[in-house]
Amino acid sequence: MAVVIVLVAVFVLVIGGGAILWLGFHVGDSARKHAVAVPTLPDLPTPPTYSPPPLPSYSPSFPSGPDSPTDTYSPPPQYYGAIAVASDGSVGKSWDYSSAAAAEKRALNECPRSHCKVLVGFMNSCGAVAYNPRTNKYWGGRGATKTAAEKDAISNAGGGHWITWVCTTR
Template sequence: MKKQLIKQPFLLISASVFILEGLMAGVALAQPDHYGAIATSASGGWGYAYDYPTRQQAEQKALRECGKSDCQVQVWFKNACGAVAKSPEGNLGWGWASTPEQAQAYALTECGTGTCKIETWACTTR
């Protein structure tokens, strides 16, 4: 009978640890989303924002940072990176991806000329 009494508390403790580990993993997975945005201006201004709780807040911050009356949001991203490329002729390209390198590659491709260079990029902390 002593063996059975020893096993029951052990099983209860083991089950409790398993449940707590599951809950902790769920908390780690349920982290809030982070938004970012990049705005540019035809007259040369640009601004970016990252780690905002909403897309709207990120876009508003990017527009304020751009600081020109003709600024427009070119790209927004969630739990990712965004980039904007520009050519000397004024062509623009933008993209977003999970890494800054991928976002920049997409922006350069979208810009469409061999003279495009990355204007700016940003990433959220995810």
């Protein structure tokens, strides 16, 4: 049965393919006999091209002389200081350090006791420590001058007297 199906398929292909080839040659011959000339479009002129003009060169000029601005801005230097105090009044001071942490570390290292605490830190100014004998407490203060820092420390302590001060470079 399978052989019959294969033979029928081959017969259909051979007969069908031959018919298609015969029709193709026949139609091709008649098309060649009846060819018609197709008109072509006339040559059109080439459109002009656009080239933008060159941009002018730009070189900014900066004023020079005594009224000219400086090249870059440099903020003023920041100098830090600190004062550390122990409960017995021992003091450690530092000034003109580049960071608050470095100033505090140095003040603690300068304090001769192991239980010192930083009572005041300051930047580009002064710091002072005051002692109030009524409360038996030390207090820190800061200000633009030595006198202002001492007054601030005494005020913070609620009275008493100042025991030390230090100022940074400004």
